[in-house]
């Protein structure tokens with residue numbers, strides 16, 4: 056397991072490096088790509104071998120016989136998360152943005168409201184708006200440098216037109232691992248306002264040592280009749296290009312609606328993604344994730360210590376995810392000023408905080424899942440770009 060050796064991705068048609076000049080004006084040569092949430096690492100050898108076996112065979116037909124695939128998912132959820140999943144509850148989608156879109160189509164109608172706890176993963180709002188539904192922002196409270204939920208305030212924001220709540224657990228950005236009490240609070244909120252709860256747990260394996268993620272079905276088993284779970288191998292094992300995710304639904308009525316949508320849209324598994332996921336959800340995969348998190352812990356420390364040295368900047372302490380969330384509000388600078396310094400002086404491409412909704416405006420999101428040397432380089436560039444503050 057080598058996380059240190061840099062891998063040149065320029066010219067491979069990857070969005071993170073090959074689109075960054077077009078989108079940010081930061082040239083890939085000489086720039087640092089720290090936006091999109093994929094990692095600068097190869098997946099575990101066992102995943103690579105699965106792809107090599109497919110390539111060596113050379114016939115790329117339709118996938119069938121999903122017993123090993125479903126068993127691998129069940130094994131992973133039981134062993135890593137203590138969660139029993141029934142094989143018959145598992146749907147395979149083309150990733151979880153696709154899963155989100157399918158949930159919107161299956162469980163809401165045009166004009167319905169969908170609750171998001173902002174700032175939150177930007178594709179949720181994009182998908183909701185594109186589907187002709189309305190985003191209902193419920194802002195997270197920033198208390199002592201970490202995000203918390205304020206159910207009493209959120210009660211007052213409901214209009215009666217809301218049908219769905221999309222939870223990001225663990226949270227992107229900000230890296231919160233929600234507590235059992237917070238998750239039960241979400242479940243109660245959904246009951247109170249009669250909402251379907253879609254729990255996107257794509258980051259559930261990327262939890263730092265000392266933290267424990269709790270799957271929603273374990274936190275609030277009483278809401279299984281309104282719960283839709285979303286999980287994937289893609290973020291955990293850095294195989295997002297395989298576009299494969301799982302939507303897991305225990306309630307028969309919700310499952311039937313979702314199945315009808317999958318059928319209507321002709322969605323079936325991508326054979327590369329299915330083979331890669333089957334390989335990844337294994338003891339070898341588990342060992343790799345443990346090593347990955349130990350490495351990312353080092354990156355997190357380097358990044359946070361470096362940012363702490365720049366007056367006015369504050370990096371939120373991540374409990375999960377490799378997405379550092381850096382607050383520039385203490386600098387008193389307008390977004391154009393700090394973004395300009397990061398992109399033009401430091402030559403780093405990051406995700407702009409305003410895309411994540413209310414509360415994100417003074418932040419930039421830095422992806423720190425890269426060889427340590429790149430994180431060190433980013434810190435040095437940031438210190439140089441904000442030298443006048445030190």
Ligand SMILES: Cc1ncc(COP(=O)(O)O)c(C=O)c1O
Pocket residue numbers: 092149150151152153176223227255257258287289295298299300
């Ligand atoms: C919370 C969350 N959901 C979904 C996705 C993307 O999922 P997919 O690549 O499976 O569409 C991301 C990517 O960063 C994410 O952070």
